[in-house]
Amino acid sequence: MTADLAVVLALLAITVAMFSLNRPRMDAVALIMMTALPLTGVITMNEALAGFSDPNVILIAALFVIGEGLVRTGVAQRLGDSLAKSAGRDETRMIALLMVLVAAVGAFMSSTGVVAIFIPVVLRIAQNSGVAPGRLLMPLSMAALISGMMTLVATAPNLVVNSELARQGHEGFGFFAFTPFGLPILILAVGYMVFAQRLLLSRADANEKATMLPRFATWVGEYGLAGRGHRLAIMDGSPFAGRRLEELQLRATASVDIIAIERRTHFNRQTLKPSANVQLELGDILFVATAPAYDIAAFALENALQILPIEGRDLADRSHAVGMAELIVPATSKLIGKTIVQSAIRTHYGLSVVGLKRGKKAFAGNLRDEPLKLGDTLLVAGPWHAIELLRSPADDLVILKVAAEIDEQVPAAMRAPFSLGVLALVVAAMMTGIVPNVQAALMGCLLLGLFHCVDMNAAYRSIHWQTLVVIVGMLPFSLALQKTGGIDLASGLLIDALGNAQPHVMLAALFATTAALGLFISNTATAVLMAPVALSVAAQLGASPYPFVMTVALAASAAFMTPVSSPVNTLVVGPGNYTFLDFVRVGVPFTLAVMVTVVILVPLVFPFQAAALVAGS
Template identity: 45%
Template sequence: MTGEAIYTLAVLGIAVVLFASDRIRLDVVALLVLLALFLGGVITLEEALAGFSDPVVLMIAALFVVGEALATTGIAFSLGDWLMRVGGASQTRLLALLMATVAGIGAFMSSTGIVAIFIPIVLRICRKTGFSRSRLMMPLAFGALISGMMTLIATPPNLVVNAELRRAGLEPFGFFDFTPIGVAVLVVGIAFMLAVGMRLLPQDAGSGQRRAKGRSLAELAAPYGLADRVYRLRIASGSALVGQTLGALKLRTLFGVNVVGLERQGRFGREITPALPHTRFRDGDIIYMVATREPAVHFIEKQSLEPLPIDDSLRRDVWQELGIAEVLIAPDSKLIGRTLEQAAFRSRYHVSVLGIQRKGKPIAGSLVSEPLQFGDVLLVSGAWKDIGALQADRSEFLVLNLPEEVKDVAPARRRAPLAIAIMVAMIVAMTFDLVPNVVAVMVAALAMVAVRTVSMDDAYRVINWPSLILIAGMLPLATALGNTGATALIADGLVGSIGGFGPYAMMAGLFVITAVVGLFVSNTATAVLIAPIAIAAALDMGVSPHAFAMTVAVAASAAFMTPVSTPVNTLVVAPGNYRFVDFAKVGVPMTILVAVVALILLPLLFPL
């Protein structure tokens, strides 16, 4: 063994100790590893910095942007709602469903990508249900790793192993040859996480109960007596409202009703917008109105309006577009002493006042003619962006309360079909290898920005830079281990020492070698190093090379034991608040179970 190899292994050992001690941030340790390898002369400056331009790092950064676009368009929220609806109030059922869903989707796209997309979904589920993030984030990562065992294209090591079979002149794997072992591992993995894994994971503060939260829309509106005062009405063809603007009609002054929203059919379904003074009504429009019963009945009859129901699904759609907030009149506000009508409140601020509280009591009667006083609390309704604008106007208002639903608002909801089309195109390009994966993902990220599902500022904000630095800083270690021959030396020595114990022992040895080397080297690099050794060993022993090759592929995806063995694990460290040892406690027994399943099934699927 050369001096450079010894030095590299020493750096590796120190890094493992630092990772396990949890005293220094993981990304800082990665940068220290990078500097130590360069200063030690093991790698060049170009090799030390190559990780920052590695396709994996660039792809992960772009996937954060794609994931944010799915959140801003409401797609992620819809998927999260489906998981919560099916999972119900059971954390165990939700965990099983989460792992199965991620494994199924990840069979056809990058496992790293699926984790980046599902992290905001899981965070939202935990926020709404009170479930522990640390009890769901690691199962998310494990489900994504298992997805790599589902199909030929699910992860790069599968393709590497398949390429080695072709290179050796052997029949390559079929697309679904991986599926039986993947399904078996998924079933065992879910059972393990439910029976044992969840108990080994830490519980973050506040788990087991819902976190303290603000009031809902209904709770915020209740003190103003609005519970039964919201109406949804269709404008008939003969109505006097058709062709008129809201401002010209003066409905609040003449009828005592407040029209706050408008629903129309757009290109991608119904579109709900706030009703503003310049809004011109059309035949068939649906309006949302707030009024007490007597004025409402009179107005409906007078204007030929058809009452319509409001179900839960519609309420969610309305909340996405129209919000409410409580605002306090500031002491130096120019609104003091003026009525809403005099201040042209709706025209100026694009929000409608639903109620006014003065000294803790709601004001009854007409609000438009009531002079405003310092300390008045106004309940306003409008588009979420206009409510957000009130927060910036500190001279006039102080926003006191926003409803809990504001956290679930998807500002680019109307562009959801475009986001779905971009996602489908990205998956198709990756599935059929039309372009390199990193190119497909980067094009998708830029397309999401181009169609305004996410802004460039938000794109930079949502990228988890510590995770990228951790991955980029550790990639040069794989280069150093390869350059110095340390990896090949270890692998050859282990294979040589167990070859005489028969094919089952060799398969077990190959699994252990691949899993251990994969702790410190990317699973793709591990497959590149060990796959040819496994195939050659099988041919020398006169047994099925496919069983040995599949063993390497499965073990390469079984990177459960450390947070730095794969970007999939690294991504969930921060949101799950995990330590290095947490992965070891759960990942080691999980890896052993996968090994047992592989050693039992692979000889049956590919007879030795």
């Protein structure tokens, strides 16, 4: 071992120790090592910074933007709602459906891209189901890694070993040659995660609950709003069509408070503030709040209005159109002593007061005529853009809390077909290899901007910069280990120690070595280094090369053990509130289980003494 290699290994050990202790945070550790490695003289500063121009890093950033396009157009929301509806409150079923879907999609596109796109979907599912995100995001990353074991094009290491086979004169793998191993491992993973996630995140769950903003359903219960929210569509013959709200005087004459107005056009859908001069049109949908036990059916019949369903949790299920916030009346407010009507809150803010609390008790009387007092808490509802304006300083009302649903808004809902079309084009380009993956993703980002699915500000906000810094900071270790002979040393030791061992033992050793290398360098680099070793071992044993290179390919995707083993894991660390040791506790036992599975299954599909691979297998 050279002095340079000893120094690099020492820095690597320090990095792993800091990751394990979670001190300092992971991106800070990455920056420290990016600065320290050039001081050893093994690599230059330019080489240490080269990761910022690495195509895979740019690809990940672009995929974050594509994921944001799916969120802003409501695709992620609908997919999350569909998954949550299918699973109900059954967490086991939710994990199983999520992992199967992610693995299926990831079999035909980048696993990193799948995770970047599915993170907002999983967050949506977690919010709807009341499950902490940390209980679902590790199953997401695990399924994405397993998707690399499904098809030939699912991940770069598969293509690397396939190319090495062809380079040395062997027939390559078929498109679905990996599927007989990926499917059993996926089934194993689903069963394992159903058990393992229950042991995971007591700390993360607690943090999630402590920091969670109130949701619509919470306020509906606290303020006694159940049954008071309704959706009414203006039909032919309605006296409302063509009239302004100030003419109707619904609050005064019918005790009906209009919260928001949804208006559809050929190209868009708008949510309007219920201001006095808004003129209603045929087909408008009114979101209204009424007193308890109000006869909404009689009101609708009298005014030619169609009652539209609000499923489940009343106003809580209309959160894409209607927002909620809590306000408090401060000592400086000029509204003290005035009633809700006299305060003209809807006129000034475009929001309707739907609830009032004094202390911890909700007011159950007639809100319209109740004088406001110092310290009263008002629950207001209305369009989200009106809620956003409340964040400006005001003397009369001070904002306390905004509903958590504000982060789930769909500002470009009518653009959903465009975002799906762009995603399909990107996936097709990646599958066919017409252009490099990073170019396909960048083209997708530009198309999303062209179709107004995302804007530049939203695109920059969507990129998880901490994740990118961690990935970039770890890339120089790969180059340093190669330059100092660390990889060659490890490969030589393997052949010397186990060159004459039984084939099954050698498969286990190859798997363990590949997985161990994958802790520190990219799985693609690991496959590049280990594929020739696997072929050399097969030649020394006089055996077929296919079980050995297949084992290397599968082990390269088995990067479950640390958050830096793969960008797939790194992506979920922040949203899942994970630590380094969370991945160690869950990933190490599962990696061992996968290794046993691979050692048993691979020789059954690719016998050691097979003369040639069956084409297309």
